[in-house]
Structure formats: C-alpha cells, structure tokens
Amino acid sequence: MQLSTRTEKDATIITVEAERIDAAVAIRFKDLMRDTAEGCTGRIILDLGQVDFIDSSGLGAIVASMKQLGDGQKLELAALNANVDKVFRLTRMDTVFPIHASLGNAVNSHAN
C-alpha cells in the first residue's frame, strides 16, 4: 500500500497505489492519509482508480481519513470501480462524499 500525491489546478490528488483497501491495510491506509494530507489546503481528491476491492474496514478507514482532516480541507473520491462504488452505495456513504466518475471530472468540477 502506497499513496502518491500531485497537485492539479486547485486540488491535491492522492492516488491509492494498491488493488485493495481491506482489513489487512486499513490502519496503515488511515495513517498514510493523515501524513499525506497534512499541509494540504482545499480540495483533496482520493483517486481510487487502481482499487478493485474494498471491505467495511477499508470504508471505515476512508471515513476516518475524512474525519481527521483539518479546517478548510475537503475529501472527495474519484474513479471508483463498480465493486467499490457498490460498497459506498449500500452503506449510503455515497451521500457523505462527493464522488466523481473519473479523475478528470473531479479536477474539472471546480475549474471555473
């Protein structure tokens, strides 16, 4: 599990370099997110394009990552595959996070 970061327009993009966010890596993910998001301001887009499986521990870790953000930081999700998207829909967490179909959509949604 690794996270990579880059900035595009007004957003920080954090890409999850892993196929799974599951119980085996949930705590590590949460810790990495805290370290990575530190010092960012504004929109943080979590790019889940490489992730093809998430369980409730992984979901909890993403929720925890959002809760540990500082003032002025906002977490959005992008590029969820069908199985990952389903977990967010079933638990209604899709109503909590802005979810973008693709990274491009996410970056451009505040382009004005």
Place this chain on the structure above:
Amino acid sequence: MQTEAGRSLPEQALHRHTKDIRLTFPSSPLSVRRALQTIVADLQELELEERGSVELVLAEVLNNVVEHAYGADERGWISLECATERDGLHFRIRDEGRPMPDDTPPMGAPAPLPEVLDKLPEGGFGWFLIKDLSRDVHYSRLDDVNELTFRIKVDTSPRKN
C-alpha cells in the same frame, strides 16, 4: 492453505456440484486476503458483480472471525466450505473462537447517518453488508465451534456461449 476446488470438477460443471471449495487457513488478516483471492479465482464462471458480492460478504464474515471470535492475539483456524446449488452458493464458515454475543449474529441494521461529520460511524457496516447481500444467515454454536451458514444468490446455470 489447501484447496480442493477444481481438482475433481470437470470444466464448465460449476452447477450441481456440492463441496466445490474447501479451505482451511489461520486466523489473520493476510490469510483472509489470500483465501478470498483463492475463492474468487475459483469462481471465474460468475458475473463480475456477483463475484464482487461474494468476495465482500466473505471478507466481512471472515474479518469478524479474525477480529472478534479469535481477536488479534489469539491463534486459530478458520474453515470455509462452498457448495454450488441451483439457488446459489451455500457457504459454511467454522472457527473455534469465542461465541457470538447472546449466541446470535448482530441484526445488521443500518444506522441513520448523523448530521454531524464527527459522529459518522467508522465501523459497524460489516453485518449490514452481510445481511444485505446474502440470504438464510444462520449461526450455531456446538462443542466450542462457531458455525455460520448463508447463501448468496448467483446465476449458477452453465454459461450460454
């Protein structure tokens, strides 16, 4: 880890076989991950979405065993059996960890989402997902063994191509 899947199964005969898959593995998050990957690889006949549901339900059930029945500090074995029937995949998960509280699985009702961000739940989704995506969930405790059985409805008819 042992698997008997596929050994005695003729190809394209996923349907109407019983005891298609039988796995035994130690209680740890990484063993659970490997078991899931083995099972999903054995279920290539299923639609992608069905396979996703199977992997998710099994992940939740097995993570619960690792985290609650045994707990982080306890060693133990988990056994998983999967039989394919006309009405779906029938699973049986057994372990020798602690029994479920009150000898019954949690209700798995979704909690109402709070208005305040800080109150958002970070857990408790597992049983909700299990009950939402599976049928006939039944728990029993017999001679220090937990047994959870459930069914996941999938299309088990042979592929039409």
